[in-house]
Amino acid sequence: MSAANTTATYGSVAKTLHWATALLILTLVPLGFIAVAWPYDTSDSLATKALLFSIHKTLGVGVFFLALARIAWALSQPRPVPLHPQRRLETTLAEGVHWALYVALVAVPLTGWVHHAATTGFAPIWWPLGQTLPFVPQSTALAEATASLHRAFVFLLLATLALHVAGALKHHLVDRDGTLARMWPGRRAPVPAAPGRRHAPAPAAAAFGIYALVGAVALLTAPGAEPRSVAATAIAAEGGATLEGAARWRVESGSLGFTVRSLGNPVTGRFAEWSAQIAFDEEADADGRHGAVEVLILVESMSLGSVTAQARGPEFFAVETHPTARFGAEIVAAEGGGYEARGTLDLVGASVPVSLPFTLAIDGDTARAAGTVTVDRRAFGMGQSYSDETTVGFAVEIAFELEARREDGAPGAGPRS
Ligand code: HEM
Ligand code: HEM
Known part of the structure; x- marks a missing residue:
């Protein structure tokens, strides 16, 4: 069998690449679903989940490079012509499906x-390529968007693959022609050679178009795209933190995250x-206080890469029973410069004293603040069955940054989303 294609049949390189990618895809899809659904409730199951994800990602990156090789090869080769070119609709559909499979x-794998790369997920890729990608920032918003795209494109791939396999079987069982035989390893195809045909543009345009459409819908419905208004409205309704004589500040934007090993x-x-x-006021009052802060967190809005569902569960954030967390503190000057919010963090039913040092820069009516504090998850009774620090670390670093604007007097005016 020749390595190259003819207009009548596929050569050995195209066949090998086709069946290698088919086998990998058919392994990766169940592996992806299983890895996502795998429980997280003990150290052992977490280790297995990480292993499943590492295999998934490593094979997936392999598919990406194999796909590039396959596309480069296909572009350099003649393409076996359709066996029933007079069936226009069927031929166009088959071509569109082939394009869609190449796009997939x-x-x-790229999404x-x-x-x-945007999250540095907890399960590493084993290729010696590093865990990050050039031009891809570490960003939760980007990670959420690409996770939605990955999922949407997987479902699109499954739909086109179903059509593709149904078509191949129809050719084999109903038409009893040589379509499957000419892709089947090693077999000689009972197909006469015919002149090559150029790709028609419509099926290619349809394949790219459907990916663009499904991608846009996935991005618009991604969890990160929702406006951030519920917490702001709730805390504004409560009146929030006040301190005699101190100006009130309204949070305009910011981020609140945490990192655990x-x-x-x-x-x-x-x-x-x-x-x-x-x-907050730059002048301290008689008790040395510069201000006060009340933070309301909707724990339900938490995401933690591919283990979000488990982190929300009863063992960790227990969102069903403890949907909100609060931090109430007074603001004092910190010893080494900057400020400190000294107060209590109420999370998953535990109240733990926390002192959060932060930097503050005020420019007219705009203030920028950022800080980090490390807490011990065990103080909140989180992850009690993970007594081994190597699976889930005890230390959790909480980090925030925000930009706030001075409010002009009207207490209770709701912050914007
Ligand atoms: C698992 C069952 C599969 C079967 C039975 C199958 C069967 C076939 C057959 C018979 C052809 C040749 C069509 C023709 O000559 O007109 C073909 C081509 C093709 N298959 Fe599959 N396939 C399978 C899986 C896959 C998978 C998983 C992918 C990729 C995601 C894929 C992508 C393609 C592409 C892109 C072509 C067109 C090749 C070209 O002409 O450039 N197939 N397949
Ligand atoms: C052709 C290759 C690939 C296929 C067919 C595939 C398929 C899947 C499937 C079926 C899921 C489950 C979807 C869900 O239930 O949400 C999934 C999830 C996932 N895949 Fe892939 N995958 C591929 C490549 C990759 C690569 C290269 C990476 C990373 C390097 C990757 C990382 C992930 C992650 C992190 C998730 C979980 C996303 C989430 O939290 O929703 N996959 N994949």
């Missing part, structure tokens, strides 16, 4: 890879829905 071969790698999560009411 690049788009599915998975960018998602991984899991199996030796830092894993970063974030809360999409939170808000803070702040009273």
